[in-house]
Amino acid sequence: AQSVAQPEDQVNVAEGNPLTVKCTYSVSGNPYLFWYVQYPNRGLQFLLKYITGDNLVKGSYGFEAEFNKSQTSFHLKKPSALVSDSALYFCAVRGWQAGTALIFGKGTTLSVSS
């Protein structure tokens, strides 16, 4: 069975500092990994994904994520945080089989202070 773990309920950073939101996964075969962001009372917005190729994936709003197969991790990063980045972030995984749904982690709340 596939699963995702986000070990931190909350991450606090100061504006302008780099941020990392952690994600580890478990899946049979090659993983397809995704990051989403959710603002209050809104649906989830797609940020970026890893399918194959370069381990560093770049996405929307200056976010990037690094795929590490040996550590089964897919951490979300941004070099310089903005207050407007404060939101709930979800990591998700889909196994090799097309047509199956994304399985999500429990989410990490990112709080960026000015």
Next chain:
Amino acid sequence: ETGVTQTPRHLVMGMTNKKSLKCEQHLGHNAMYWYKQSAKKPLELMFVYSLEERVENNSVPSRFSPECPNSSHLFLHLHTLQPEDSALYLCASSQGQGGAGTEAFFGQGTRLTVV
């Protein structure tokens, strides 16, 4: 705007009521999903439809009944709900046959309160 529209945005219903949530996607996708998001809990996958056929049902109580009349529309029929069913219900769609690497697009959600 993601191309996935959910109505209503907010719904308050009594435990004996019957109501339906609606989801519509304008993206030409052929897979649609219902997720439940409760406070302090992971996103729970409820139902998966691929090519209008239900392919997954994650042990959801029968008081939730999905319907997918065509590839653009998905409903969640609700009856005799419990207060613990209060949550944000999210609809999503993806190009299911486009490969496992395709992302899902989400609607804004319906905030359901059962009183």
